[in-house]
Amino acid sequence: MPKIRVIDVQTGQCLFECSMVESDKAYHFAAEMEKIGLDIKVQAPTLSQTLSSSLGLSQEAQAAYEESLEEEIDQHESSCCLENSDPNKTIN
Numbered sequence: 001m002p003k004i005r006v007i008d009v010q011t012g013q014c015l016f017e018c019s020m021v022e023s024d025k026a027y028h029f030a031a032e033m034e035k036i037g038l039d040i041k042v043q044a045p046t047l048s049q050t051l052s053s054s055l056g057l058s059q060e061a062q063a064a065y066e067e068s069l070e071e072e073i074d075q076h077e078s079s080c081c082l083e084n085s086d087p088n089k090t091i092n
Contacts (some may be wrong), residue, residue, distance in 0.1 A: 002045030002053050006030045009039040020045065 004026040006016040015038075016029045026042060033040045045053070048069055052062040 002049050004045070005043045006033065007041050007043055008033075009041055015040065020050070 001019060003017050003019060004023055005014050006026055006029050007013070008015055015033060016026060018025050023044070026044075030040050030042050048066060049062070052065055057065065
């Protein structure tokens with residue numbers, strides 16, 4: 001099952017880890033670490049990672065799925081949705 005991790009940015013060390021259900025604990029811990037001056041980041045699993053895990057995909061199958069998602073996103077970077085971003089422009 002994917003976990004939420006609180007990582008020390010400087011060392012890369014995982015300082016805290018918990019399940020998605022306990023996400024409030026991770027963010028509370030992160031806030032406490034920032035108060036004492038540590039530069040930290042919170043790594044939470046993406047939707048696709050959570051889905052892959054719940055479906056029981058192997059690491060190889062999950063990597064292939066993630067790659068296919070990236071390719072799909074790359075193919076749509078210049079889609080019509082992004083080109084017509086002028087809020088005053090009307091579409092007929």
